[in-house]
Amino acid sequence: MNVELKIHPGNAYDFSIKEKLNSKIWIGNELRLSVRQRLLLITKEFIEYLEIVPSSAVVDIQFTGSLANYNYTDFSDIDLHVIIDLNKVGEQKELIAGFLKGKRASWNNRHDIKIKGYEVELYAQDAEEEHASTGVYSVLNGLWVKEPKVIDFIPDITQISNKAISFQERLYDILRGESALQLEKLKLLKLKIIKMRRAGLHDGGEFSNENLSFKVLRRIGFLKRLSDEINKIYDRELSLNGHK
Numbered sequence: 001m002n003v004e005l006k007i008h009p010g011n012a013y014d015f016s017i018k019e020k021l022n023s024k025i026w027i028g029n030e031l032r033l034s035v036r037q038r039l040l041l042i043t044k045e046f047i048e049y050l051e052i053v054p055s056s057a058v059v060d061i062q063f064t065g066s067l068a069n070y071n072y073t074d075f076s077d078i079d080l081h082v083i084i085d086l087n088k089v090g091e092q093k094e095l096i097a098g099f100l101k102g103k104r105a106s107w108n109n110r111h112d113i114k115i116k117g118y119e120v121e122l123y124a125q126d127a128e129e130e131h132a133s134t135g136v137y138s139v140l141n142g143l144w145v146k147e148p149k150v151i152d153f154i155p156d157i158t159q160i161s162n163k164a165i166s167f168q169e170r171l172y173d174i175l176r177g178e179s180a181l182q183l184e185k186l187k188l189l190k191l192k193i194i195k196m197r198r199a200g201l202h203d204g205g206e207f208s209n210e211n212l213s214f215k216v217l218r219r220i221g222f223l224k225r226l227s228d229e230i231n232k233i234y235d236r237e238l239s240l241n242g243h244k
Contacts, residue, residue, distance in 0.1 A: 011074065012219045015155040015212055018070045021148075024116040025067055025078075029147065031137060039063065039116055039139045043082060046122045049081075050052040050103050052096070057088035059127045061140040067118060069135035069148040071207075075219045077119040080139070085127045093126075100124040156209055163213035167193060168222060175229065183233045190226055193217065 021028075025035055043061050047053055058208050065079035066072040084100070086093045103123050111234025113120045125131070135148030167189070174185045192215065 008049070012216050013074075013155070013157050013160065014073045015071060015153070015207075016073075017151060017153050017214075018072065019150060021070065022067055022072050022076075025118075029144070030033065031063070031139070031142070035115055036139055039078070039080060039120070042113060042120055042122070043080065043132060043139070045105060045107050049107055050100060052099070052126060053082075053089055054123075057084050057085045058140075059083040060138050060145075062125075062132040062145060062179055063139050064135060064136040065133065068137050069206075070150050071153075075215075077121045079121050079123065081123045081125045081131075083127050097126060130202075132205050134206060153207055155207075155212060159209045160212045160216060163196075163209060164216040164220075164222075165214075167217060171222070171226060171229070179233075183230065183237065186226065186230045186233065190230065193223070193226075220233055 008088075016153070025032060047055070047058065060083040062083060063078065064081060066076045067078055086096055089096050090193070101124070104122060107122055117156045134146060136144050136145040137143075170189055174182055174189065196210045197214040200208035200214070200238070
């Protein structure tokens with residue numbers, strides 16, 4: 001198998017801090033009315049799609065991520081979190097959370113909704129779940145839950161790049177290795193990346209090297225490639241080929 005390390009586009013490492021919020025989305029630090037109204041409409045459709053969530057269980061609708069902050073780039077999307085009190089949905093919280101995670105993934109895979117050129121990514125978040133973002137805006141209430149600040153930040157590009165490249169090298173080593181072991185190794189690699197990001201967010205927040213390395217891997221298409229390889233091998237193992 002011919003596999004080469006992906007050349008990183010230069011702006012994959014753009015983590016610069018801007019002086020103002022994105023003017024396509026914000027007027028000063030106020031969310032544009034047209035944007036807010038459309039986000040509320042999208043959320044209404046999303047909640048109906050979730051099926052099992054009553055309106056009384058929706059605690060808030062929050063806009064977060066880099067577009068609700070000063071570190072937005074051309075890669076940014078609108079992270080829209082529907083905050084849900086799972087206790088009002090049912091007693092089997094873990095089962096409900098798993099169901100909502102699957103519905104959320106299905107929604108995002110089926111839809112390509114954009115606002116001002118930025119993709120809208122929906123999340124169903126447990127109200128008890130900790131969120132590490134430094135910019136959180138309540139679309140439901142029209143006010144900041146956590147207002148972001150312009151900070152002095154110089155990313156450690158060497159560390160970020162080394163982490164990103166190491167995961168690419170692991171992927172290609174797995175794909176060159178014994179095919180019988182590839183699926184489990186790829187699953188472990190994906191889990192390791194998820195744990196790396198969670199640890200980074202917990203310990204250092206959204207500007208941690210671990211979280212920024214995760215963003216690089218997403219920007220260059222590595223995470224999609226990893227998921228595609230897992231699905232391809234999984235489908236191959238479940239298939240039954242005919243005999244001559």
